[in-house]
Amino acid sequence: MKYKLLVVGTMAYDAIETPFGKVDKILGGAATYIGLAASSFSIDCAVVSVVGEDFEKEHLALLKDKGIDVSGVEIVPGGETFFWSGRYHNDLNTRTTLDTRLNVLENFDPKIPDHFFTPDIVMLGNLSPDVQLAALTQIKNKPKLVVLDTMNFWMDHARESLDKVIAKVDVISINDEEARQLTDQYSLVKAAQMIHEMGPKYVIIKKGEHGALLFHNNEIFCAPALPLEEVFDPTGAGDSFAGGFTGYLTQTGDISFSNMKSAIIYGSAMASFTVEKFGTENLVNVSHQAMSDRLKAFKELTTFEIELE
């Protein structure tokens, strides 16, 4: 029997400019990347999201073909899909948002399908914390693990609701700047300690090209990012990470700290595929062999011998 992963998040169309090229309208959104990354694993995965009537049939079909249950994706008649446009600067670490049109996302009222009322793991993609809360309250029984992704925007504009979600989740995944903003602590070790006190037993701090840190009580795990010759488009890297992380945890059904470390490596590998091409282009074509080679690369990258006494 396969374990169940429930993903709640946005589906979107993105316009992206990087130093390497430009696309006007490609498939994007947190739930899209999370779902596609998670669908590599042997799990039952459902996505809860909202799109407009303009959302292409082929894009829903793409998710379905990957075995993702899209019965929780609401299609709003006459509505338009959430649209985001951004430009990455030369270093690819910073970006300017050019346009954000919430469209159907503005009144998103998530509806979890009956057959996903008892998921094993819940992944809340970056989204309004009120919507994340509305999704969480529909779930019967406590899942094995609830994982939260969020961003600085909600820290600025919905801190009270955000704090409520944070108090309810087991794992939070944010980047280094967001961890510092959330806690007013520059030291990431101290920031993680403060976030532990807010609720989450596990704190993941993503550092882009510098990898990610996982904190659990006094234990720390440091995962590298794969050094790449070219990062083509960073969009969706964090979501692909979240999809690889939760996909692996759901497949194995093991939420020990030790297995979470492995899951972080799977997430990092997924992110490394995503950034090599525009949007979801690379992510939808990750072969079993490519994944296996990349995991081997992560192992080689980090292995060293020290004689300990």
Add this chain to the structure above:
Amino acid sequence: MKYKLLVVGTMAYDAIETPFGKVDKILGGAATYIGLAASSFSIDCAVVSVVGEDFEKEHLALLKDKGIDVSGVEIVPGGETFFWSGRYHNDLNTRTTLDTRLNVLENFDPKIPDHFFTPDIVMLGNLSPDVQLAALTQIKNKPKLVVLDTMNFWMDHARESLDKVIAKVDVISINDEEARQLTDQYSLVKAAQMIHEMGPKYVIIKKGEHGALLFHNNEIFCAPALPLEEVFDPTGAGDSFAGGFTGYLTQTGDISFSNMKSAIIYGSAMASFTVEKFGTENLVNVSHQAMSDRLKAFKELTTFEIELE
């Protein structure tokens, strides 16, 4: 028989301001940190440097007590020791140089003692590339390994001489911004490839709190920095890293890529001690037990299980 490590570099007095405190005049300089870090290992270590008549007897005695050969440290009668003053900003990743007085460093003509004409490993600390070249030409026989540290200042002001030194060394150790400046490449993978072509077979790119990368042909090793609750004073972190790196390589006499990875971890551990207190305060008191515990922490920080096929 112990192997020989020759260290060429500055000895200095520093005035340092960090968000945590201020010191007006403490022992500093690249060769000081490198020598102190390297002296933890079972090696013969000599320092070649220059100081003024103002240099405290107790500071020379400190190096001697650690078993460092200081017969190559020239004391210029009536001269004043190189002085550097800087202020670290709140993030501790950036600093402003407030004052640099070269003093006796301005006419530094390095003289390697006869009994160190055939070192096994040479560590050229950050210094004018002309002085580094002048030191290298005095060495008889090719050493097992020559390691170079340098900085952006020499890229801006002495690029021609710098290129000559780079062409003569086996290992270069610089930070990420310097690697980018040296090569005009943002991607560190590409930057390392270009630096390989300039001479060094091994390229170390230091990333401060994000650790360090070691490149050798197509192999990459990624070492984490130890996540610390407080970084008190980053001065000397890179030099302590270089001292731990070359000290371990000299002790083991093994310059394979595999052993270089271990050496990077020893270097990172040394750096983690240095930044916990002002100047060399912590570095001079690193016990065998403390080092062993820290190496264990690095192992725990990076170990994960992945089933590879």
